Amino acid sequence: MTMISVRDLRKTFPIKKHAGGFVGSLASLFRSEYEGEFEAVKGISFNIERGEMVGYIGPNGAGKSTTIKMLTGILVPTSGEATVAGMVPWETRKQLALKIGVVFGQRTQLWWDLALIESLELLKYMYRVPDDRFQHNLNTATELLGLEEFLRTPVRQLSLGQRMRGDLTAALLHDPEILYLDEPTIGLDIVAKAAIRDFLSELNRARQTTVLLTTHDLDDIEQLCPRIMVIDHGDVMYDGGLSDLKQRWGGRRQLIVDFASEPDVAISELTNGNLEVISIDGPRATIAFDRDSLSAPEVLSRAGAYGDIRDMSLQEPDIEDVIKRMYAGKIPAGV
Amino acid sequence: MAYRSSFLLQIFANFLINTAEVLALFAMFYQFDSMGGWTLGEVALLHGMSMIAFSLGDMLTIGMDYVAPQIRSGEFDRVLTRPLSSWMNAVTSEINLRHLGQLIQGFLVLTFAFTQVNIDWSVTKVLMLIGAILTGVALFMALFTVEAIFSFWTVNGVEAINAFTYGGSDLAQFPMHVFGRTLRVLFIWIIPVAFVTYYPALYLLDKPDPLGMPGWFVLLGPVITAVFCGVVAWGWNQGIRHYRSTGS
Ligand SMILES: Nc1ncnc2c1ncn2[C@@H]1O[C@H](COP(=O)(O)OP(=O)(O)OP(=O)(O)O)[C@@H](O)[C@H]1O
Numbered sequence: 001m002t003m004i005s006v007r008d009l010r011k012t013f014p015i016k017k018h019a020g021g022f023v024g025s026l027a028s029l030f031r032s033e034y035e036g037e038f039e040a041v042k043g044i045s046f047n048i049e050r051g052e053m054v055g056y057i058g059p060n061g062a063g064k065s066t067t068i069k070m071l072t073g074i075l076v077p078t079s080g081e082a083t084v085a086g087m088v089p090w091e092t093r094k095q096l097a098l099k100i101g102v103v104f105g106q107r108t109q110l111w112w113d114l115a116l117i118e119s120l121e122l123l124k125y126m127y128r129v130p131d132d133r134f135q136h137n138l139n140t141a142t143e144l145l146g147l148e149e150f151l152r153t154p155v156r157q158l159s160l161g162q163r164m165r166g167d168l169t170a171a172l173l174h175d176p177e178i179l180y181l182d183e184p185t186i187g188l189d190i191v192a193k194a195a196i197r198d199f200l201s202e203l204n205r206a207r208q209t210t211v212l213l214t215t216h217d218l219d220d221i222e223q224l225c226p227r228i229m230v231i232d233h234g235d236v237m238y239d240g241g242l243s244d245l246k247q248r249w250g251g252r253r254q255l256i257v258d259f260a261s262e263p264d265v266a267i268s269e270l271t272n273g274n275l276e277v278i279s280i281d282g283p284r285a286t287i288a289f290d291r292d293s294l295s296a297p298e299v300l301s302r303a304g305a306y307g308d309i310r311d312m313s314l315q316e317p318d319i320e321d322v323i324k325r326m327y328a329g330k331i332p333a334g335v
Numbered sequence: 336m337a338y339r340s341s342f343l344l345q346i347f348a349n350f351l352i353n354t355a356e357v358l359a360l361f362a363m364f365y366q367f368d369s370m371g372g373w374t375l376g377e378v379a380l381l382h383g384m385s386m387i388a389f390s391l392g393d394m395l396t397i398g399m400d401y402v403a404p405q406i407r408s409g410e411f412d413r414v415l416t417r418p419l420s421s422w423m424n425a426v427t428s429e430i431n432l433r434h435l436g437q438l439i440q441g442f443l444v445l446t447f448a449f450t451q452v453n454i455d456w457s458v459t460k461v462l463m464l465i466g467a468i469l470t471g472v473a474l475f476m477a478l479f480t481v482e483a484i485f486s487f488w489t490v491n492g493v494e495a496i497n498a499f500t501y502g503g504s505d506l507a508q509f510p511m512h513v514f515g516r517t518l519r520v521l522f523i524w525i526i527p528v529a530f531v532t533y534y535p536a537l538y539l540l541d542k543p544d545p546l547g548m549p550g551w552f553v554l555l556g557p558v559i560t561a562v563f564c565g566v567v568a569w570g571w572n573q574g575i576r577h578y579r580s581t582g583s
């Protein structure tokens with residue numbers, strides 16, 4: 001069953017000429033003085049099925065948060081279509097709210113002045129969560145996220161990691177079918193990150209909750225998301241399996257070569273289509289190469305022409321490297 | 336406990352501020368015997384009704400005061416992800432009872448008015464009084480919403496809209512026929528505050544309308560107010576569609 005379906009979704013933000021003063025701002029109500037438009041999301045399309053966990057990644061300003069805001073109904077798109085749980089988000093915001101959970105890592109959804117438990121009880125009332133579901137969800141969260149020690153603390157006093165755990169619990173109280181997470185692990189320590197990841201996998205396993213997650217932490221992606229979408233400058237550049245991505249674009253292994261002394265600087269000439277001398281640091285050179293077209297001994301023998309090799313080690317490709325190259329535009333768009 | 340006493344203090348301060356307004360009324364009648372043919376008691380009736388409607392409307396929409404800063408900071412996002420209508424959600428996001436002071440004052444002024452004027456009470460007159468105040472509450476709630484609506488488009492200049500809300504409530508405290516034509520048209524047909532106090536008061540006092548409108552005219556009040564509220568609701572929805580959130 002398709003939970004999220006997006007067709008040619010576009011969002012532009014007007015860039016307004018600054019009309020100063022009261023008269024200027026009043027005039028701008030009636031007469032638009034647009035200097036132009038900034039296209040934050042440029043007509044993207046995708047489908048997400050029930051139970052999928054999708055990582056939505058891209059560099060700063062790529063359009064991730066803007067997409068999520070359209071899919072929650074916060075923003076009305078400039079053009080294009082989307083249905084979430086069978087509804088058009090910005091037209092049936094109220095009904096959709098019962099089916100989705102939202103966590104913005106940057107900003108809490110809780111009430112600053114209330115104790116965490118009071119915030120949760122208020123939400124229970126607002127979402128009409130039955131007593132038994134509330135108890136069950138609260139117990140699960142308490143157990144897996146360790147809420148017990150700060151349930152009675154006012155939200156304003158919670159640390160970032162505590163608040164995030166509170167926000168996550170709050171977003172899931174009403175058993176949403178879809179969960180949007182915009183940077184849920186931002187600024188968290190390793191223990192908190194691990195707790196949140198475990199909690200999310202468990203949730204997805206137990207309740208088949210569909211998850212769309214943005215993050216800059218690629219470990220989140222490796223541990224949670226079999227599928228990723230990469231967006232840059234408002235365009236989806238890749239949509240597919242994480243392992244596919246590694247195989248197809250992460251074919252770069254790295255050979256780290258230690259020479260007896262600094263190698264001939266001409267070694268950088270080795271760089272060509274399927275090989276790149278990434279760095280030369282004293283006697284150590286790091287060379288990345290395509291796993292399909294070159295073998296490690298071959299690269300090693302080429303490097304040997306520039307100095308006396310003492311030692312070497314081989315590193316398998318990691319997702320970080322792939323993404324880095326993708327952001328830098330070295331992998332063609334429209335894969 | 337500290338909270339409670341500061342709360343009482345706020346109400347008291349609000350009460351004092353409005354006392355000045357009431358004193359000004361008495362001062363005026365110290366100089367003149369009547370205003371447009373109306374006695375002190377009759378004008379006090381307008382004052383009382385207006386103060387009650389305004390303070391109730393203000394208290395019920397206090398959350399609207401927070402819409403502009405929430406829009407600017409992007410916190411308004413939260414309002415749009417809840418299973419409530421966005422207006423309800425915005426209105427309930429804050430509660431503040433400091434205008435209780437004005438409400439109490441309104442009741443005192445109204446009581447004073449009743450001791451001064453001779454009203455030939457009947458069931459329909461009681462209903463008229465209650466209906467007028469309810470209409471007023473709805474109207475002022477809509478006016479406070481208008482202030483918030485403007486903040487979807489512009490971050491400054493919203494205060495100018497205040498002029499209509501506060502001006503309207505001030506105007507409602509005096510007999511409508513003492514004002515010029517432009518103001519009358521504005522506050523009868525566009526922002527119908529004349530139906531909150533003036534026309535109901537004419538009915539309560541069995542006075543003919545010096546402006547020549549027939550007796551049933553007062554019944555148009557809820558209709559025009561409903562139209563006004565409808566326009567405001569439409570404007571609110573346009574505002575929501577226009578909401579841009581923030582980049583981070
Ligand atoms: N409310 C807004 N008004 C104007 N421009 C905006 C607004 N929100 C976002 N933008 C612009 O749209 C682009 C996409 O922003 P968005 O917040 O979606 O990026 P993102 O992918 O979430 O980035 P990050 O990783 O930094 O969170 C940015 O260039 C941003 O400046």
Ligand SMILES: [Mg+2]
Nearest residue numbers: 064065066182
């Ligand atoms: Mg973002």
